[in-house]
Amino acid sequence: MAAKLYDLELSGNCYKVRLLAALLGVPLDIVPVDFLAGVHKKPPLVDLNAFGEIPIFEDGGLVLRDSQAILVYMARKWGGESWLPTDAADLALVAVWLMVAENEIARGPNDARLHDKFGYKLDADAARSKAKHILGLMENHLARTAWLALDRVTIADIACMPYVALSHEGGVPIDGYPAVTAWVERVKALPGFVGMPGI
The missing domain is CATH 3.40.30.10 (Glutaredoxin)
Structure with a gap:
């Protein structure tokens, strides 16, 4: 079942x-x-x-x-291990980005999208400011590495990619962040990838 x-x-x-x-x-x-x-x-x-x-x-x-x-x-x-390692250090590195998805990305790109696309009453300017801040941090990080947590794709990437890729729907396009844009494209190139409206 x-x-x-x-x-x-x-x-x-x-x-x-x-x-x-x-x-x-x-x-x-x-x-x-x-x-x-x-x-x-x-x-x-x-x-x-x-x-x-x-x-x-x-x-x-x-x-x-x-x-x-x-x-x-x-x-x-x-x-298994490839998507979520059990090694203490590697697991923690993945967990860091799960928290980013839950916090900075949720309160930044996601909130801006909720305002613009779905009419949620929240501070859109603050959300867009937070979106630009986390996108800048991710740009610097991804300029040095292909994936967020380890030397391969993990659930860290799956947790963070959607609302980053959808950030244009909240008024913050990612085309000014070339390393972030390239990372989104790497996720989209994974075997078995499926999209959603806006991605």
């Missing part, structure tokens, strides 16, 4: 899960969620995730929320 993903096609967080599943060759039973109708905030979905958010991921009796946590689970179950 395939793992189940309660999904919104336009969500970068849901896309992370779909992308890693495609790269790992893991079949998913994808259940579209009517986000605008607030289905994710009502039973039965709110019973699966009390935070009232998607993605929600089910595998057997396990229910997970939060895209970064889902990536960790999928990588460990189906991807």
Whole structure:
């Protein structure tokens, strides 16, 4: 029985899960969620995730929320050492970027996109400023290395790429960041890659 993903096609967080599943060759039973109708905030979905958010991921009796946590689970179950190493130092280097996805990228490119594309009431100027700051940091980092955490693609890259690649939808195009742009293209060139609207 395939793992189940309660999904919104336009969500970068849901896309992370779909992308890693495609790269790992893991079949998913994808259940579209009517986000605008607030289905994710009502039973039965709110019973699966009390935070009232998607993605929600089910595998057997396990229910997970939060895209970064889902990536960790999928990588460990189906991807092995290449996607999420168990070596203490390498694991920590991947975890650093999972936190960046959850913090600087979420509050920067993602928030700017939420404002511009979906009409969320938040400080768009602050979000765009944060987006430019993290893109500058990533540009400097990726000018020296092909991948975010290690010498190969890991879930660090999958966690961070979507909202960076979508940052133009929040008024911050990445074409001024050549190393970031090249990194996005490397992810898109991976065997099994699938896109989403805007990527």
